[in-house]
Amino acid sequence: MEYSPILLFVFNRPDHVRRTIAALQRNTLAAESVLYIYSDAARTPEQKESVNEVRKYIHSINGFKEIHIIERKGNWGLARNIIDGVTTKVKEYGKVIVLEDDLVTAPYFLKFMNDALDIYKDEEKVGHIQGCDFTQDTSLPDTFLIKWTGSWGWATWERAWKYFNPDGKVLLEELEKRNLTYTFDFNGRYGFTRMLRRQIEGKNNSWAIRWNASLFLNDILSLNVGKSLVQNEGFDGSGTNCGGGGLYSSNLFMDRIEVKRIIPAIENKEARQAYVRYYARTNSFMAKAIRRIKRTLKGDFGR
Template sequence: MKSYSPILLFTYNRPRHTRQLVESLLANKEAAESPLIIYSDAARDDSSQVGVEEVRHYLHAISGFGSIEVIEREENLGLARNIIDGVTTQINRYGRVIVLEDDLIVAPYFLRFMNEALDMYKDEPRVGHIQACDFTKDATLPDTFLIKWTGSWGWATWERAWQHFNPDGKALLQQLEERRLTRTFDFDGTYRFTRMLRRQTEGKNNSWAIRWNASLFLADILSLNVGRSLVQNNGFDGTGTNCGSGGLYDSALWLKPLPVERISPIAENLEARRSFARYYHRTNCFWAKALRRIKRTLKGDFGA
């Protein structure tokens, strides 16, 4: 019988989002044979306590998976520590993992794709990450392609690749600067990933994802990405750690099977990289940001 990869689900205090994600997972036939391991972070303050308790009550009522394990944190770790610890623990146990946060919705063929991709590239050292969300909406992208960039919305990896993860943002930033790779890391200057990493080192954000991105980038390890999105981010409603995209990262779910075919040679798809650079330039240039700010102001949103 086929062995399915464990699904790691990271939750906090959003019961509605958590329920929507679990229901979307259950629409995948592979869920019935997949281990589900849920990490429930503890409340950061009194205002979060009710939501955390409601989420935990729901988690213990879930059924329909191959097995279910709920790990309730006794202290608030925050998203970064929760994910780094959870992924490290379970990848050492299983050798590979599929990772989801509570504000995502997945397509009915998400688990099939992730498991097939994990099998297909398990012994390919230059592929270290699988990303199942596409927000560029670029119809010219192929179904799957290789790129030096790791998205964090519905992803998977193997133990051999996670060993490259370096939680030391200062060391990663130093390497990027010494090797003069910051502009390439930033998609030719169209998105400030280097700034995001620098802000992490300054304590202005606590992103695990930028450190994972930089770790594989510096190791010259590629990600298998999709041109048809099997994941939708449902968290840009003001409830999440990072929210308020203004629709920049909306994606329509691809509701049909997405084939996994071995890409040869194992090399970055440069046209896909150019597509990302065009997307980031179009959405992050001065005038695009100014227009979004005006629209937010007209709606009464006076946030940053």
């Protein structure tokens, strides 16, 4: 098998980057994988020192088949950086694995992603692979298909990325025209539509909500895991879009997850209901209020 390249997007968090790289180096396929690191430039003078520390570190790493470092001259922002990196490399390789600088992977993460990319390469109904589970719902099977895309440790193919539409306004209009916002929001339990609307208004610059909507509107599924191979450590207030509270905590599964082709390629309705339950439990007014109080008492004033 020709293993997929890994695209890693880093900015100004050297400690997070070190943990992300260390975990990747422990992956069973690291030495056989090509790693592309996209380093964004500082937005402000205050960020230059930490950006330079990240850049010095990434030039010192080893443990991969090849390492290519792309240092942006200006500040691109995460969305532009990811869209450009994925578009360029998926065209070159036909497939990519994508990580950000606050994600810690289990030792068999790369194995799982490459197996899934190979097994589902010709399945047009599947366009995304997600390696993180934050629901911690024990009813979920090891792998399942769902009409939703997560962005914490994911992979795709060129044939699927062609559906990506960067125009949030067009995506929102189509969701509303087809009366799909309720389903898109997991039966109204989470505000993905609101997130898309805020992207249109310039209040966030999320590439992920546009990718989610793009595949959703084309009735394309994601292969997800019921045991997490990725842990997001960015909910410590250090990231642009990540507040505190431990809302999306996950436990790393340290063994292999076997990839079996799911036939027919249709959404797992029980898995969708597990997500509905999760968002109903964590996104209610009372749940939000309790989290905010707990974080405030701890001195965590993140979102």
